[in-house]
Amino acid sequence: MTSWRVTRPGIFAPCLLLLLLPACDGPQSALAPAGREAELLADLFWIMLAGAVVLWLAINGLMFYVTRINVGHMPRRLAEGIIIGGGIVFPVIVLAALLGYGLTLMPLTRVPGDGLRIRVTGEQWWWRVEYWPEGAEAPVVAANEVRLPSGRRTDIELAAHEVIHSFWIPALGGKTDMFPGRDTLMTLEPLTPGVYRGQCAEFCGESHALMAFQAVVLPEEEFADWLEAEAAPARPPSGPLEAAGQEVFLAQGCGACHTVRGTPATGAVGPDLTHVGSRLTIGAGTLPPTAEALANWIAHPGTIKPGVEMPSYDELAPDDLAALAAWLEGLE
Amino acid sequence: MVHQKGKDWQDGVKSDEAEFAEEADSLWRITLGPLIWALHFVASYGTTAAWCAKVATAFEPVPGLRIGLAVLTVAALAGIVWVGWRAWRQWDFTEDWDYVNKEGENEDRHEFLGHAAFLLAIVSFVGVVYVAMPVLLIESCR
Numbered sequence: 001m002t003s004w005r006v007t008r009p010g011i012f013a014p015c016l017l018l019l020l021l022p023a024c025d026g027p028q029s030a031l032a033p034a035g036r037e038a039e040l041l042a043d044l045f046w047i048m049l050a051g052a053v054v055l056w057l058a059i060n061g062l063m064f065y066v067t068r069i070n071v072g073h074m075p076r077r078l079a080e081g082i083i084i085g086g087g088i089v090f091p092v093i094v095l096a097a098l099l100g101y102g103l104t105l106m107p108l109t110r111v112p113g114d115g116l117r118i119r120v121t122g123e124q125w126w127w128r129v130e131y132w133p134e135g136a137e138a139p140v141v142a143a144n145e146v147r148l149p150s151g152r153r154t155d156i157e158l159a160a161h162e163v164i165h166s167f168w169i170p171a172l173g174g175k176t177d178m179f180p181g182r183d184t185l186m187t188l189e190p191l192t193p194g195v196y197r198g199q200c201a202e203f204c205g206e207s208h209a210l211m212a213f214q215a216v217v218l219p220e221e222e223f224a225d226w227l228e229a230e231a232a233p234a235r236p237p238s239g240p241l242e243a244a245g246q247e248v249f250l251a252q253g254c255g256a257c258h259t260v261r262g263t264p265a266t267g268a269v270g271p272d273l274t275h276v277g278s279r280l281t282i283g284a285g286t287l288p289p290t291a292e293a294l295a296n297w298i299a300h301p302g303t304i305k306p307g308v309e310m311p312s313y314d315e316l317a318p319d320d321l322a323a324l325a326a327w328l329e330g331l332e
Numbered sequence: 333m334v335h336q337k338g339k340d341w342q343d344g345v346k347s348d349e350a351e352f353a354e355e356a357d358s359l360w361r362i363t364l365g366p367l368i369w370a371l372h373f374v375a376s377y378g379t380t381a382a383w384c385a386k387v388a389t390a391f392e393p394v395p396g397l398r399i400g401l402a403v404l405t406v407a408a409l410a411g412i413v414w415v416g417w418r419a420w421r422q423w424d425f426t427e428d429w430d431y432v433n434k435e436g437e438n439e440d441r442h443e444f445l446g447h448a449a450f451l452l453a454i455v456s457f458v459g460v461v462y463v464a465m466p467v468l469l470i471e472s473c474r
């Protein structure tokens with residue numbers, strides 16, 4: 001009556017898992033932590049997994065014991081011992097230990113920041129980002145990228161414009177939802193400089209999956225230099241092509257939605273473009289920051305990102321489009 | 333299996349109505365454990381939400397809240413232990429070693445309700461402990 005034969009899927013499943021393991025590495029993995037919170041969460045994951053495996057093996061081992069190995073009559077005491085010990089006492093203790101361990105981590109992930117505050121607002125489908133260094137009167141406005149100093153703990157204030165979003169950089173920490181009309185708080189202490197990927201983690205409409213961003217962790221001095229550059233107005237056009245591009249930008253009314261500090265464009269509907277050329281991606285993690293991609297984006301953003309709240313400029317003359325793209329690319 | 337009936341029940345002549353009326357109390361008693369658990373749950377979450385919204389700021393430690401809820405938890409656990417103890421006596425397991433009370437007679441019914449209440453008290457005890465742990469281990473409202 002016992003069948004020990006291991007079925008083919010039974011062999012393949014663990015092999016498949018092994019194949020998937022390398023996928024745990026990379027710029028967007030909670031299992032490749034690069035920050036204090038992420039380290040705690042990765043430990044938590046492995047310990048919870050170990051607890052789950054122990055429980056699974058013990059419970060199934062007992063099931064196996066009573067259904068396959070010891071199938072005859074069993075002394076009452078033994079039967080009750082198995083049910084009460086294996087079914088109640090053991091799981092209660094293991095779960096209490098795991099719960100207790102998990103809960104003691106919570107205060108550690110909620111330590112207040114030590115100076116810099118960042119405010120991120122979820123828009124459809126991009127991120128408005130404001131840097132408030134200690135004592136600042138006005139923020140340094142940026143978009144679609146979050147830069148953080150390594151080894152420092154930054155307060156991150158989260159908000160949303162119209163619908164719920166969720167802010168998540170798996171390599172740096174847990175995720176926190178963003179609500180319209182209610183601020184939520186998190187703090188992050190990144191440890192390893194590098195470029196990580198963040199992703200909106202709460203369904204927010206058509207282009208939710210294309211609402212990502214790069215999280216750039218910089219050594220402290222580099223971060224300070226970058227923030228100073230970011231606070232400066234846009235650099236003047238470097239040549240006639242770029243100057244023509246700026247003309248097109250202003251003539252086409254892009255400034256109604258976009259700000260480029262240092263020019264008359266002061267719109268706040270879309271992302272701040274003052275230093276768009278220095279971003280690692282455009283369209284919130286969707287395209288590379290090249291002139292070609294910029295031209296493509298401006299001509300038909302809705303094809304690249306369905307439902308996007310930016311009109312298409314596919315009727316622009318190719319020269320104008322090229323000039324515009326060249327100017328934007330140069331806005332470092 | 334030998335059933336040793338308690339002597340009050342030996343005659344077994346009570347009408348079903350009289351018997352059910354008498355048993356109504358223990359029917360209520362089996363809800364007591366889960367009820368204490370539910371009240372403790374609502375009180376813990378409600379107090380914490382109100383406290384964090386009105387009294388404390390995000391990063392401030394909240395010792396008052398935690399001590400208050402610890403006291404509430406001890407009270408709830410004491411209540412459940414008392415309910416469980418009464419249920420254990422009603423089940424009367426160690427007197428007759430009758431585990432399942434499957435005969436459906438008055439005495440069986442009485443002991444079965446005790447048995448059920450006892451098991452529910454255990455679940456409620458574990459539930460209250462698990463509910464209380466977050467409040468006791470979390471330092472601030474963050």
Ligand SMILES: [Cu+2]
Binds near residue numbers: 125203211
């Ligand atoms: Cu979103």
